[in-house]
Amino acid sequence: MSSSAGDISNLSQAQQEALAQYLSVTNSDTTQAISLLGRCQWNVEIAITRFFDGEPAVDPVAEAQAQEAAVRAAAAQRPPPVPLQRPPHPLIGNPRSSASSSRSRSSDIIPAPRIVPQPNISARRPPSILALFFLPLSVAWRITQGFAYLFSSLFPFLPRLLSNFYSPLNRRGRSTTSSRRSLNPRDTASRFIREFEEDNGVTGLPWFEGGYAQALDLAKKDLKFLLVVLLSPEHDDTTSYTKETLSNPEFVKFIKDRDIILWGGSVADSEAYQVSTALMCTKFPFSALITHTPQTSSTAMSVVTRVTGVVSPQKLISKLTAGIAAHSEALNTIRSRRAAEAADRSIRDEQNRAYEASLARDAERARQRRADEAARLKAEQEEKERQEAMELEEKRLLAWRRWRARGLKAEPEAGPATSRLALTLLDGQRIVRRFGLGDLVEDVYAFVECSGVEAGSESSPPEKYEHQYGFKLVSNLPRKVFEPDQGQTVGDSFGKSMVLIVEPLAHEEDDEDEDEDEDEE
Structure with a gap:
């Protein structure tokens, strides 16, 4: 126990934190934990994996470090290569890149540039003077083509024999011209995936269906690892490598478990060839x-591990594991920072939304208050106008009554030319009055309307006033309504005597409604 305490006291702060994290997951012995973490370069993720899955026969980290040291030592002792004076081969690569690749091996990390395929440059027509100069050659070329077509038509078996003769030369890497049609990056990737699956079957590899630049941007945005696989159809070991290494179930599981973006291409295509040149592939x-x-x-994207030539799936997985382990901590730090920034941004957005919602509620309340206040003022104004109209109407009605009372005829004395009417007014008062038989029914209406009103000095009715009686004269048995505007006289309507009831118009309307309901029933 004392030796363990001494070992812990000698550890740095970062190592003590890694030890505490490892012990919280595995609950193992402290001495064994320190030993295992030391062999794993104090990488907690690798140490936990080895604790549960067991340690491999060969340490991938140590092997990768030893390989890198050996490469750097060999590069330091190797003389600089002499550049070759010949054009680059479209499938093998640029020979001058060997010097750059040897220098790049002196460091563990080299930049990974973003490659965007350049469109094919269409051929331009030569000037007219040069066209005249090359006209004889063009004519001769057309004649030669015609003879070749005629010869191939007469002897159709010769082109197949010639193609079979030259095909071994093409496979050995001699001059060959690619007949693959240039496509956009997405279609080129789809063609590569289709050809790979046709040659090797459906292996389950999650190939990225897009261009190299898109895959690089996605890896940069999501902080993922991007594995670029470049194949040459002219290489003799391409078929065995794809079947035994890339199609191996362990490699497929490794790519899926680590969520690695996998992009592949054939250097027979323009984009993959440009990527191989940029990554100094030899x-x-x-x-x-x-x-x-x-x-x-x-913002840097760099190549952290390079694997060239045919290797076993275990060795490929080991090298990739070492590269991932060396850079996972830095990526995790950035992911944590981005997660914290995203959380802060989310909190700010939520606060802004809450503030905007509060402003919207306050604005709605203010709008509702203004609308209620406007409705109240409008109702008050309408009520005021209605009261003023009623007062004006009452004033006009009083003025008309006083004018009409002045024009009423005096009650005649009893005689054969008079009619005795018993009137029951609206307030229940009963009045008996005589009218001349020649008086109009409207005079009886005027008498009732002006009952209790003193005659005034008005010589004319109010201007723009049309009086309408608010009652009807009705006989009881049998019930009959007498209208004031039909021009009938008292004698024709009432005879010598009659009992009349003064009913308001509302009462008469209710009676009419009841009569209509009875008729409908």
Whole structure:
């Protein structure tokens, strides 16, 4: 126990935190934990994996470090190569890149540039003077083509024999011209995936269906590892490598478990050839593990592991595991920072939304208050106008009554030319009055309307006033309504005597409604 305490006291702060995290997951002995973490370069993820899955026969981290040291030592002792004076081969690569590749091996990380395929440049027609100069050659070429077509038509078996003769030369890497049609990056990737599955079957590899630039941007945005696989159809070991290494179930499981973006291409295509040149590829098959390297810059994407030539799936997985382990901590740090920034941004957005919602509620309340106040003022104004109209109407009615009372005839004396009417007014008062038989029914209406009103000095009715009686004169048995505007006289309507009831118009309307309901029933 004392030796363990002494070992812990000698550890750095970062190592003590890694030890505490490891012990919280595995609950193992402290001495064994320190030993295992030391063999794993104090990488907690690798140490926990080895604790549960067991330690491999060969340490991938130590092997990768030893390989890198050996490569750097060999590069330091190797003399610089002499550049070859010949054009680059479209499938093998640029020979001058060997010097750059040897220098790049002196460091563990090399930049991974973003490659966008350049469109094919269409051929331009030569000037008219040069066209005249080359006209004889063009005519001769057309005649030669015609003879060749005629010869191939007469002897159709010769082209197949010639193609069979030259095909071994083409497979050995001699001059050959690619007849593959140039496509956009997405279609080129789909063609590569289709050809790979046709040759090797459906292996389950999650190939990225897009261009190299898109895969690089996705790896940079999501902080993932990008594995670039470049194959050459002219290489003799391409078929065996794809079947035994890339199609191996362990490799497929490794790619899926680590969520690695897998992009592949054939250097017979323009985009893959440009990528191989940018990544300084000199030998096929070629694999490059690319990821974001914040230690270089905040936006740098770099090649952290290169695997050239034919290797076993176990060795390929080992090298990729070492590269991932060396850069996972930096990526996790950036992921944590981005998660914290996203959380802060989410909190700010939520606060802004809550503030905007509060402003919207306050604005709605203010609008509702203004609308209620406007409705109240409008109702008050309408009520005021209605009261003023009623007062004006009452004034006009009083003025009309006083004018009409002045024009009423005096009650005649009893005689054969008079009619005795018994009137029951609206207030229940009973009045008996005589009218001349020649008086109009409207005079009786005027008498009732002006009952209790003193005659005034008005010589004319109010201007723009049309009086309408608010009652009807009705006989009881039998019930009959007498209208004031039909021009009938008292004698014709009432005779010598009659009992009349003064009913308001509302009462008469209710009676009419009841009569209509009875008729409908």
